[in-house]
Amino acid sequence: MNRVRRNKTAIILFIIPTLILFCTIIIVPIFMDVYYSFFKWNGMTAPEFIGADNYIELFSSKAMGFPRTIKNAFILAGLSVFIQLPISLFMAIVLARGVKWEKFFVALFFTPVLISTVVIGQLWLKMYNPQYGIINSFLRLVGLDNLCRTWLGDGRTALPAVFVPILWQYIGYHMLLLYAGVKSIPEELNEAAKIDGANSWQIARLITIPNLKPTLQVCTIFAITGSLKAFDLIYVLTGGGPAHASEVPSTLMVDMIFGRSRYGIGSTIAVFIIFLCFFFAVLIKKVFKTEVD
Amino acid sequence: MHGKIGKGIGNKVIFVFLCIWALVQIFPIYWMFTFSLKDNSEIFGKNMIGLPHVWRWSNYIDALKVGNIGRYFLNSVFVTVATIMITTICALLATYALTRMEWKGQKLANSLIMLGLTVPIHAAILPVFIVLKKFHMTNSYWALIIPYAAFALAMAILICESFIEGVPRELEEAACIDGCGVYGIFVRIIIPMMRPCLSTVAIFTFLQAWNELMFAVTFISDSKFRTLPVGIQTLCGSYTTDWGPIGAALVIATFPTLLIYCFMSEKIQESMAAGAVKG
Numbered sequence: 001m002n003r004v005r006r007n008k009t010a011i012i013l014f015i016i017p018t019l020i021l022f023c024t025i026i027i028v029p030i031f032m033d034v035y036y037s038f039f040k041w042n043g044m045t046a047p048e049f050i051g052a053d054n055y056i057e058l059f060s061s062k063a064m065g066f067p068r069t070i071k072n073a074f075i076l077a078g079l080s081v082f083i084q085l086p087i088s089l090f091m092a093i094v095l096a097r098g099v100k101w102e103k104f105f106v107a108l109f110f111t112p113v114l115i116s117t118v119v120i121g122q123l124w125l126k127m128y129n130p131q132y133g134i135i136n137s138f139l140r141l142v143g144l145d146n147l148c149r150t151w152l153g154d155g156r157t158a159l160p161a162v163f164v165p166i167l168w169q170y171i172g173y174h175m176l177l178l179y180a181g182v183k184s185i186p187e188e189l190n191e192a193a194k195i196d197g198a199n200s201w202q203i204a205r206l207i208t209i210p211n212l213k214p215t216l217q218v219c220t221i222f223a224i225t226g227s228l229k230a231f232d233l234i235y236v237l238t239g240g241g242p243a244h245a246s247e248v249p250s251t252l253m254v255d256m257i258f259g260r261s262r263y264g265i266g267s268t269i270a271v272f273i274i275f276l277c278f279f280f281a282v283l284i285k286k287v288f289k290t291e292v293d
Numbered sequence: 294m295h296g297k298i299g300k301g302i303g304n305k306v307i308f309v310f311l312c313i314w315a316l317v318q319i320f321p322i323y324w325m326f327t328f329s330l331k332d333n334s335e336i337f338g339k340n341m342i343g344l345p346h347v348w349r350w351s352n353y354i355d356a357l358k359v360g361n362i363g364r365y366f367l368n369s370v371f372v373t374v375a376t377i378m379i380t381t382i383c384a385l386l387a388t389y390a391l392t393r394m395e396w397k398g399q400k401l402a403n404s405l406i407m408l409g410l411t412v413p414i415h416a417a418i419l420p421v422f423i424v425l426k427k428f429h430m431t432n433s434y435w436a437l438i439i440p441y442a443a444f445a446l447a448m449a450i451l452i453c454e455s456f457i458e459g460v461p462r463e464l465e466e467a468a469c470i471d472g473c474g475v476y477g478i479f480v481r482i483i484i485p486m487m488r489p490c491l492s493t494v495a496i497f498t499f500l501q502a503w504n505e506l507m508f509a510v511t512f513i514s515d516s517k518f519r520t521l522p523v524g525i526q527t528l529c530g531s532y533t534t535d536w537g538p539i540g541a542a543l544v545i546a547t548f549p550t551l552l553i554y555c556f557m558s559e560k561i562q563e564s565m566a567a568g569a570v571k572g
Contacts, residue, residue, distance in 0.1 A: 001469045005395050010475040014390035015402065018383045018446060025443030026409050029420035036419065043423070091314070094307055101311075107558045108315050111322065114550050114561070116504040118522040119543045122529050123321045126328075126536065132337045134324065172318065173565070180566035229413045232506045236526065250415055250507070257419055258511050266419055274416045281411050 121236025181215030329540030365524030409447030
């Protein structure tokens with residue numbers, strides 16, 4: 001058996017396809033991003049080494065507004081953690097406790113997660129339509145005409161207007177993870193608490209939530225890194241506009257690379273997105289660890 | 294306070310609340326189905342949220358004919374199926390080598406792959422684009438399939454690794470004594486035993502590849518290779534006035550997912566939860 005387990009040819013044959021895919025598409029590109037971030041390059045002429053100029057421009061250029069995209073991503077991350085997750089947690093606990101049509105509700109709430117973000121985006125685009133959209137029509141119907149807006153075209157409302165569908169779509173995802181988490185808590189714990197006279201609120205606070213820590217950690221990581229990576233819905237709804245009001249790092253990156261052929265600065269933004277994702281993944285794991293101790 | 298009556302009322306309130314929330318989550322999807330069958334005069338005022346007065350299936354024909362949605366649909370199917378196949382095969386092979394075989398650098402390879410869970414797909418977009426452009430491959434199916442497979446692999450391997458723990462090593466040893474080599478063990482023991490987790494991997498990969506937008510929209514400019522997300526983007530960009538066919542296109546893009554979900558909702562929920570908790 002040991003000879004079988006150490007069969008060199010087999011090992012190489014088995015691992016090579018994965019390693020090739022992995023290295024060429026995921027690992028090497030990270031280094032290429034870092035490398036290109038020190039160059040000024042439009043993809044046609046020869047790249048010109050400019051040191052840290054891209055990094056300086058990224059943080060000083062008002063016209064590009066990179067700091068604002070970071071701010072927008074952080075707002076989205078904050079909303080995800082403090083609005084989306086609590087709603088999901090509440091739903092998960094209520095559903096897992098057992099209500100009529102429990103399975104049906106779980107299945108229903110999860111449906112938006114499965115639908116393509118482009119479809120979701122186009123749907124909300126239609127709902128936000130200033131003339132014919134459902135939202136403005138509803139406001140007119142109930143006599144709140146003065147609240148009607150060109151939701152996605154107005155710099156003041158564009159950002160919240162793109163955040164609503166993003167939060168809406170993924171509530172079901174977090175709910176499902178937390179629901180599975182609640183279901184995996186041994187029933188005896190709840191029974192014991194009930195015998196001791198605990199009410200549902202106390203059970204939720206003292207038993208369910210502490211036992212959900214690992215799932216909550218995963219959800220928090222997903223919510224935050226997901227916000228830093230957010231692209232699809234914003235790209236479909238506003239493309240980052242109007243006047244960059246709803247721009248996030250990834251839409252700015254795509255605009256720089258494919259809209260303006262500024263490969264160097266696009267790579268610099270990519271480096272930042274990668275860095276932030278790793279940074280927050282590690283940070284959240286640390287936070288949850290210290291809390292458990 | 295905690296009597297049966299109080300509890301009964303509490304449960305009713307919660308039930309009503311859940312119903313309202315269900316409406317919030319499902320309304321846009323319901324609305325999509327209804328407006329895909331209406332004409333503008335109904336959508337724009339006469340009958341905004343009700344069922345259509347006249348069921349205009351012609352919207353679907355328009356979406357397929359004028360909008361070319363059929364072609365995009367087939368492209369999406371091809372890209373997704375190829376991605377699932379490559380991901381599954383690579384993940385199975387790699388999982389066996391990573392968990393059951395013994396070699397130097399095994400730990401390193403494993404942690405490298407786990408790293409892949411955190412790397413955002415954004416990291417690859419420019420380098421992959423440059424390479425594809427050099428080889429004149431930007432407008433091809435492979436321009437999407439290879440990156441999709443690479444980014445689906447980490448999760449696929451993670452799912453397979455946790456599943457293979459339940460496959461007893463004694464089975465392999467018995468096969469070995471019976472004269473099976475490593476390839477025989479892999480094909481006759483491991484692949485059949487791993488079958489249940491393959492559907493989990495397939496579901497994960499399907500959702501990723503079917504819905505992906507960023508790569509598809511930046512790499513593909515030739516309409517011959519457009520996948521559904523890009524096709525819908527272009528369709529909606531060029532036919533802004535007629536909402537019915539757009540709705541039909543949205544339904545066509547959503548339908549396969551919803552259909553699969555109807556038949557295997559619990560399996561899909563299980564897969565999505567399992568993958569995440571292990572990540």
